Amino acid sequence: MAAFPHDIVGFDLDGTLFDTSADLAAALNHVLHGLERPPLSRAQVTSMVGEGTRRMLAKGLEASGDCTPELVDRSYPQLMGFYEAHLTAGTRPYPGLVAALDGLAEAGATLAVVTNKVEHLAVRLLADMGLADRFATVIGGDTVGEGKPSPLPILEMIRRCGGGRAAFVGDSRFDVEAARNAGVPVVAVSFGFLGHGVHDLNPDAVIDHFVELVPALTRLGQPNHRSTA
Ligand SMILES: O=C(O)COP(=O)(O)O
Numbered sequence: 145m146a147a148f149p150h151d152i153v154g155f156d157l158d159g160t161l162f163d164t165s166a167d168l169a170a171a172l173n174h175v176l177h178g179l180e181r182p183p184l185s186r187a188q189v190t191s192m193v194g195e196g197t198r199r200m201l202a203k204g205l206e207a208s209g210d211c212t213p214e215l216v217d218r219s220y221p222q223l224m225g226f227y228e229a230h231l232t233a234g235t236r237p238y239p240g241l242v243a244a245l246d247g248l249a250e251a252g253a254t255l256a257v258v259t260n261k262v263e264h265l266a267v268r269l270l271a272d273m274g275l276a277d278r279f280a281t282v283i284g285g286d287t288v289g290e291g292k293p294s295p296l297p298i299l300e301m302i303r304r305c306g307g308g309r310a311a312f313v314g315d316s317r318f319d320v321e322a323a324r325n326a327g328v329p330v331v332a333v334s335f336g337f338l339g340h341g342v343h344d345l346n347p348d349a350v351i352d353h354f355v356e357l358v359p360a361l362t363r364l365g366q367p368n369h370r371s372t373a
């Protein structure tokens with residue numbers, strides 16, 4: 145069997161490793177309730193995730209009424225307080241995640257997380273889900289001063305993992321653009337927050353279930369690989 149073609153595989157967190165939508169929606173709706181505004185649906189909230197929790201809050205405030213920088217500043221600690229207190233109450237790994245991580249470890253890949261969530265919450269979330277020891281490093285939206293789609297978080301991941309050939313796995317435009325900007329191949333998951341809309345982002349491959357991840361990454365390393373997007 146040919147050697148696995150990637151030394152490092154990086155993962156986005158929200159909408160890729162885990163369905164965090166219930167807890168993010170509960171935190172955002174907690175803020176809206178305090179402002180006597182109606183709650184947003186889970187689908188509305190997931191469309192607002194990907195550029196960090198603060199940006200999700202601003203989009204939620206815009207969608208439900210007025211939104212000023214002062215209101216975002218004032219609401220952010222309330223949102224984070226609630227979110228930290230219920231971080232993984234309704235959070236679930238996507239089906240097949242653990243087996244896919246096992247398969248990648250067996251193939252010799254070093255695994256990492258690159259999320260736009262703040263680093264300390266991403267670290268705690270992974271620990272709460274019992275998966276912290278699977279990842280060599282966790283880069284948050286606040287780790288290197290710029291979040292995805294900047295290439296810097298993915299380049300920092302590669303550096304921290306000792307260098308080598310890397311691939312990235314994500315569910316949003318910010319993931320595909322960050323990987324492109326960093327010059328690494330990208331697999332998009334259609335079970336995340338963008339759903340089948342990820343095909344329009346032209347990633348190098350799309351998977352509908354984690355069972356497809358190791359085969360998709362293996363194909364990406366073949367010299368005559370053609371984009372399936
Ligand atoms: O927007 C966020 O809070 C983070 O989202 P990500 O894990 O998909 O980067």
Ligand SMILES: [Mg+2]
Nearest residue numbers: 156158159315
């Ligand atoms: Mg995501």
